[in-house]
Amino acid sequence: MKELADLATSASHEAAPPPRDVRLRIYARMVEMRDFEKRAHDLFLQGLVKGTSHLGLGQEAIAAGFGAAMAPGDYTFATYRGHNHTLARGVAMAAVMAELMGRAGGLMAGKGGSMHLTTVGKRMMGSYAIVGAHLTIANGAAWSAKLRGTKDVVVCFFGDGATNIGAFHEALNLAAVWSLPVVFCCENNRYMEYTPISHVTAVEHPAADRAAAYGLSPVLVDGNDADATYAVAVAAIARARAGEGPSLVEAETYRHGGHSRADPGKYRPEEELQAWLSRDPIPRYRQRLVESGVDASTLEEIELSSARAVDEATQEAMASPPPDLFVVERDVWADGGSSWRR
Amino acid sequence: MKELADLATSASHEAAPPPRDVRLRIYARMVEMRDFEKRAHDLFLQGLVKGTSHLGLGQEAIAAGFGAAMAPGDYTFATYRGHNHTLARGVAMAAVMAELMGRAGGLMAGKGGSMHLTTVGKRMMGSYAIVGAHLTIANGAAWSAKLRGTKDVVVCFFGDGATNIGAFHEALNLAAVWSLPVVFCCENNRYMEYTPISHVTAVEHPAADRAAAYGLSPVLVDGNDADATYAVAVAAIARARAGEGPSLVEAETYRHGGHSRADPGKYRPEEELQAWLSRDPIPRYRQRLVESGVDASTLEEIELSSARAVDEATQEAMASPPPDLFVVERDVWADGGSSWRR
Amino acid sequence: MTYRDAVAHAIAQEMARDPSVVFIGEDVGAAGGVFKATVGLLDRFGPTRVVDTPISEQAIIGAAMGAAMTGLRPIAEIMFSDFFAVCWDIVANEIAKARYMTNGQLALPLVIRSANGGGARFGAQHSQSVENWAMAIPGLKVVAPSTARDVAGLLAAAVRDPDPVLFFEQKSLYPSRGEVPDGEVVDELGRAAVVRRGSDATVVALAAMVPRALEAASLLCADGVEVTVVDLRSLVPLDVTTVAASVAETGHLVTVEENPRLCGWGAELASIIAEEHLFDLDGPIVRVTTPHVPLPAADALEDAAMPSVERIVEGVRRSLA
Amino acid sequence: MTYRDAVAHAIAQEMARDPSVVFIGEDVGAAGGVFKATVGLLDRFGPTRVVDTPISEQAIIGAAMGAAMTGLRPIAEIMFSDFFAVCWDIVANEIAKARYMTNGQLALPLVIRSANGGGARFGAQHSQSVENWAMAIPGLKVVAPSTARDVAGLLAAAVRDPDPVLFFEQKSLYPSRGEVPDGEVVDELGRAAVVRRGSDATVVALAAMVPRALEAASLLCADGVEVTVVDLRSLVPLDVTTVAASVAETGHLVTVEENPRLCGWGAELASIIAEEHLFDLDGPIVRVTTPHVPLPAADALEDAAMPSVERIVEGVRRSLA
Numbered sequence A, B: 001m002k003e004l005a006d007l008a009t010s011a012s013h014e015a016a017p018p019p020r021d022v023r024l025r026i027y028a029r030m031v032e033m034r035d036f037e038k039r040a041h042d043l044f045l046q047g048l049v050k051g052t053s054h055l056g057l058g059q060e061a062i063a064a065g066f067g068a069a070m071a072p073g074d075y076t077f078a079t080y081r082g083h084n085h086t087l088a089r090g091v092a093m094a095a096v097m098a099e100l101m102g103r104a105g106g107l108m109a110g111k112g113g114s115m116h117l118t119t120v121g122k123r124m125m126g127s128y129a130i131v132g133a134h135l136t137i138a139n140g141a142a143w144s145a146k147l148r149g150t151k152d153v154v155v156c157f158f159g160d161g162a163t164n165i166g167a168f169h170e171a172l173n174l175a176a177v178w179s180l181p182v183v184f185c186c187e188n189n190r191y192m193e194y195t196p197i198s199h200v201t202a203v204e205h206p207a208a209d210r211a212a213a214y215g216l217s218p219v220l221v222d223g224n225d226a227d228a229t230y231a232v233a234v235a236a237i238a239r240a241r242a243g244e245g246p247s248l249v250e251a252e253t254y255r256h257g258g259h260s261r262a263d264p265g266k267y268r269p270e271e272e273l274q275a276w277l278s279r280d281p282i283p284r285y286r287q288r289l290v291e292s293g294v295d296a297s298t299l300e301e302i303e304l305s306s307a308r309a310v311d312e313a314t315q316e317a318m319a320s321p322p323p324d325l326f327v328v329e330r331d332v333w334a335d336g337g338s339s340w341r342r
Numbered sequence C, D: 001m002t003y004r005d006a007v008a009h010a011i012a013q014e015m016a017r018d019p020s021v022v023f024i025g026e027d028v029g030a031a032g033g034v035f036k037a038t039v040g041l042l043d044r045f046g047p048t049r050v051v052d053t054p055i056s057e058q059a060i061i062g063a064a065m066g067a068a069m070t071g072l073r074p075i076a077e078i079m080f081s082d083f084f085a086v087c088w089d090i091v092a093n094e095i096a097k098a099r100y101m102t103n104g105q106l107a108l109p110l111v112i113r114s115a116n117g118g119g120a121r122f123g124a125q126h127s128q129s130v131e132n133w134a135m136a137i138p139g140l141k142v143v144a145p146s147t148a149r150d151v152a153g154l155l156a157a158a159v160r161d162p163d164p165v166l167f168f169e170q171k172s173l174y175p176s177r178g179e180v181p182d183g184e185v186v187d188e189l190g191r192a193a194v195v196r197r198g199s200d201a202t203v204v205a206l207a208a209m210v211p212r213a214l215e216a217a218s219l220l221c222a223d224g225v226e227v228t229v230v231d232l233r234s235l236v237p238l239d240v241t242t243v244a245a246s247v248a249e250t251g252h253l254v255t256v257e258e259n260p261r262l263c264g265w266g267a268e269l270a271s272i273i274a275e276e277h278l279f280d281l282d283g284p285i286v287r288v289t290t291p292h293v294p295l296p297a298a299d300a301l302e303d304a305a306m307p308s309v310e311r312i313v314e315g316v317r318r319s320l321a
Ligand SMILES: Cc1ncc(C[n+]2csc(CCOP(=O)(O)OP(=O)(O)O)c2C)c(N)n1
Pocket: A081, A129, A130, A131, A132, A158, A159, A160, A161, A162, A163, A165, A187, A189, A191, A192, A193, A259, D026, D055, D057, D079, D083, D086
């Protein structure tokens, strides 16, 4: 395993820490994400969340750091492992929970499911479940923002495994050639589904070591350090907003659980797991906040309010009825229907 | 335009020149390729070659240099611009010509056409017309050679434009991870169909500047210098044969004509064209041979015999009848037929 | 105007009308397209709105999708329709499903145009008729004009349509000429055209098969057989009404498809008629298609493979027998 | 044995028999496959013959193709059949056409297996039934078993077949159990199975729709309607003989397809019967399919979308009405 200490070279540690209010917001988000996903997992075990779901437990510092750095007009594109990124944009927890449960009150009325969380109103432009595709789509939104002359920036998250698929290559090249306002963030959690990324990749850092192939500078960041991810996000987003083109960030992290609900994650060496658990971004950040003088009661307040919010969201989602069946044949087309004939 | 003189750093100029017999073989092949393609072009203008065809006029030093470096058991994979690569493997000219003319005596009885020249018996494993795909297929042949324990090497040719498509990326990564005996040779002729590669690529050298993304060393060679391409090919093939894995070579060159028959190539600046015409690999090589002491009569003999061979091949191809129509429904399946029902 | 020119004509009409219309693809700008169907657009609308791309079909289609969901109305070109296979994921898994999966949140007003079909002796990888690939995917509209006028009217309609439209230009028709009315031409998607009327049989064709079906109709007419020829014009929406009404009159249905046999649109139409109008039929439903083989390159072979006027005539006779 | 276990069983049988059989895919080795259908193969045959790949479907399928043309008999896994879209070029443009374009020079004895279909609440991008995508491409054989026994026999046959075979494992069937005889099991591709006999109507189904059709048959039987159920088992070759013979007896054809409506195999079959056996029909050909929509994720919605036993019963009644 790569020495994590090496990552301390990331810009953030030299940069000034984020302001206190930003840090508190980041902390609050991370706690909410964690509480939300743990609840989702419980509901799974109870058979209330159906299908599959891919938790980002342990990876919260990336979604939260970037989320805090984004402006309301910026666009998010995420993967099936997108709960955290959805919550990071301020999407209502209850609607997300209801979607996981396949209820009428779900974010997409149950039609999308866990892997496709989308809230266009919050510029959460979707969670995409085919590895790599959404990098090309993110480019499109960035191109559009550029052409329409807004200063909106696109942030596109994906996993380490996605760096070996063709769409990654095409998207990065086009973004660079067109100098698009897009930030690509690779969440390198060291595994694809069950196979270590190192077994199937020609370079050590699947994203950073390829930045040069697109004329970009490599950016490697400790993805379990929310101050670091925030700093990197601020810099890359500012660059994009200033018209200086795309960035490719690789955030090193680890998922605490398996790939998806079916997976206990047993293929990972116990020491590796323990080493990463000891670098859990949330207690680590909490301790840093305490050390920086935030008092315990402020943090406890955040934690309590998160727990409450998740409870309420769960109640609300559970109260939501199953979807009306007629929606099956709705919304294929802009006219609201699905007719293919006349 | 990049200074061509810079390319003189290629290994070949320091290396000893190829032995005289190899040089003569290379020269003979280049002359044949040139004569063959000029004739193909004439036949086009006469309406005898149908459809399309993509000439490699000006790029002969790559096919010839690599061809001379390959052992009979080595495999070639080429693109629609594959006449030269086919001839480089010793495939009979008449059958190639007949294929271009859609005759029964064609290499594939007229079923494939100019863009799909294949002669499995000579290990010319095909010309592929969808940009990029064959890089992945070349890997498969290399993997097979490796597993079967033969020492055969695969050489896969493609254009600069192919470096921006997803399949390129997937193929290079897999080749590196599996340490396959394959040499990828990018013939950078500076244009895709009509668009300069520099307009759509994030790096200056579309292949060489990306080698590092696959843990490979960049290899850039003057593709208009047959000694140089030969030297690079010998080295890369030896490496592959020794089990040391793949190489990615970028050979800088230029096509004398347009992209395909329909294209006069007018989008290219006249000075650029002239500069490259003055570096035509064939007269250049001829001069070098003369300077190295080969006497004119030897070279003239080669030239005459090539002209004769092309004349004979043309006659033979013209004498070949149109294909029997029943072949339309033959050879979809291994049983020789095309039935999809019972 | 040629079918080819009608493409640039329609794109120009729409780009002039709506500044959110943009156009991207390989060699589409400076070169005016490899089929010269988009000549002049770069000069007129500039490099911000008419953009040459790398050979990156996934990136092209992804860019169109992302742009469409954020306020532009992109037109993307896939040079040969065979290359849809390289970006099929973005087309079939992303574009087609996005509105539905998001419960209507994402709108994707975009057009993907592509040169489709055989006849140019380009061989199996540059000659396919793949409109059925698209028809099989819920969430895509599928249009395939047979005349210059329809290129103009249907392409404009496709650009204005709020849903993703795959627009198939039959490459063998590019040089064909036809009247295109002056001024703005905009059609409605999903209306078939009855291009010849006859009471003995209904022949349904698409794109380059329409002129062939009309030729067959003339030959049959000389023999006293009067057929209706329906130009389908679009596969989704599919104008079942027009076809069924004609079959109710004639009692005979013959479909003429350039695509290979299995699972073509003709099969769908046949199954609809066999389900909903079985008792209107007085003879078998005959499908004339390319045999289920890749298309060969040699001229003689390609001509033998594609549905010929003779095979259409024979198909009608078989239905009437 | 479960349907799932029959996969590993058949692969092991073939790998043990023929050293040129190799197996590659994402997470297929160390993890035994994400559906646990290939557990034990890595241990038994080692990392040279059972290889975990990067997420690079084009590279996977290209590797299989290149290996097949040079002496191996690869089996490649595409984890979910939806991902065929990512490598469709290599499948449809390269593998399917190579033998034909080279006039028989290239042989491609390879199998691509994939988990197909809905029912797992995975949403629109992980639930498609895409066997028709393959059926529409000349040069591909297409197999889709409905029982553990057929997985064993047909997968072995696919591996031994000299042509490229796409092998669709219906993911909703993985847990289903059935007898698999001891010893070597090898079937023939292209033979449908009559799994129930009745003289009133012919119901043709594939994969997960076969058990549903059988359930519908039981319900109908209770009402005095006796139907024949045909398990198609393979789409290419398509066993028209068996279906047509049954329709000749019953006069009624109902197809049950998990795929969305347009251009499914049911349409092809309907068009064949309407062309060749029209006058055997005593009632409309009814197609029961998923509506032409992407598959929704929520359990209630997914169940409502896919063909249910009730809809099959209703379809048969409609044909008989
Ligand atoms: C094209 C494609 N191939 C395979 C899959 C199946 N799959 C889903 S997630 C996954 C692993 C992705 O790994 P990574 O990119 O590292 O993201 P992570 O799940 O670790 O967040 C795979 C192989 C897919 N969804 N799409």
